[in-house]
Amino acid sequence: MKDAIRVLASGDHFIAPQLFVEALQKAAPGTALEFRTQTTPWPHTPFGPVGNVKEASGTEDELLEALGDAEVALVQMAPFTDRVIREAPNLKLIAVARGGPVNVDVAAATRAGIPVTFTPGRNAAAAAEFALGLMLAALRRIPASDAELKKGAWRGDYYAIDNAGIELDGTTVGLVGYGAIGAIVARVLRAFGSTVLVADPYADPARAAADGVELVALEELLRRSSVVSLHARVTPETRHMLNADNLKLLPKGAVLVNSARGELMDYGPLPALLESGHLGALALDVYDVEPPPGDWPLHRAPNVITTPHLAGATRQTADRAAAITAAQAAAYLRGERPEFVVNPEVFEAAKSAGGGQQS
Structure with a gap:
């Protein structure tokens, strides 16, 4: 034997x-x-x-x-x-x-x-669902309103038009990266009624066309998207692909979601963009340092949702x-x-x- x-x-x-x-x-x-x-x-x-x-x-x-x-x-x-x-x-x-x-x-x-x-x-299904959850949470102020209500504040003023949320239906969402996770996110967004842009130089154009998404350069995606979600791998080419130079291209009030890898972004410019309102909301599951330190500037910035790297859990x-x-x-x-x-x-x-x- x-x-x-x-x-x-x-x-x-x-x-x-x-x-x-x-x-x-x-x-x-x-x-x-x-x-x-x-x-x-x-x-x-x-x-x-x-x-x-x-x-x-x-x-x-x-x-x-x-x-x-x-x-x-x-x-x-x-x-x-x-x-x-x-x-x-x-x-x-x-x-x-x-x-x-x-x-x-x-x-x-x-x-x-x-x-x-x-x-x-x-973890493609799990990560895709989590990214969509972060989008919805940021667009509709779900974590903030929950926390405030538990403290006794009834924020009826969120119905005021200047504070009201945004629907995914009819909204342009940009996905940076179109692998297994990005493709699932796109499919669900299309069901919501979103227009989906994709920036991924390695994506198959025929597949993108069949999926009903539009392949564009990263700069165009940032200019046109009210919501941007990251789904790329970290390589020398993609490290800090979102940075102080191109984050300024986002429309005022845009929502940015990163549940992929912290190294894809330069986190340095984000607090100022949030304070100015140029960035409307930020939802993060990953960080440049994990866990982020107690004095991390984004802990004090407005309209930030953070979770402890749970997308695949x-x-x-x-x-x-x-x-x-x-x-x-x-x-x-x-x-x-x-x-x-x-x-x-x-x-x-x-x-x-x-x-x-x-x-």
Whole structure:
């Protein structure tokens, strides 16, 4: 009988290790598997930089102890740094249950011949719904009126025309980024009756036309949109893509929503734009520093809604992430190339060397 394949299921208090275990057992029936488990402290303890990776939870020493001689790792937040990869010679696959493997030193894994998989779309529905919720909350003053009523203030003056909210029906909404999340947001906005603009140089024009959205340059989107919502990935090209120069292009009173990544925006000019009324409202789920400090200027600015990076926090996201991650690992164990691999060149290198993955 073939020896069992040793697997580390490294979860946390969102995706429990047992969820990985059950998902892989379902995805790879009949495969002899021997599991080790680890639970990192996220989200009870915020993630952050560990070693030479970011957005990780736990320590390198804890991960190395949990790994032991594991060949396959199904992981959510654990820090697969250069050091961890160097000190885990038996490791053959890192399957990450996130939209991008930001907690993995992909270059180190590639040098070691280790494929790294990821889970695109795992939280697309959750993040899209949350972004729409932030839009509605900002446009209709829902958090502010709730807080004021609980303090005994009946703000009937919100019915005064100068204070009244704005409907999504008939409003032009600009989406920066048109991946899985942006496409869902657009579909719902179209059902509301919004005109939807999209700024994404990589979007498929045929798909955009079929979806009923208009592809435009970022500057045009900012000039024409009463609501702008960010759905892009952070790359050198997109870092601080919204900044002091182009935020001025927004129409007076526009609403800005960021539930994607804090690094997409320069947060510095936002307090002044809110104080002047040029920016009508700001809704944030992500920040340039997480969590933002107590003296953060936007805590004191008017018409700001803030939530603690919750867009993907649904039970369905956890189940979906575990299932997609397990499917990648199961494909590898069958001797196939997984569908979502961030460094496919490791397979070409192995093929050139006359080798291949072990099944």
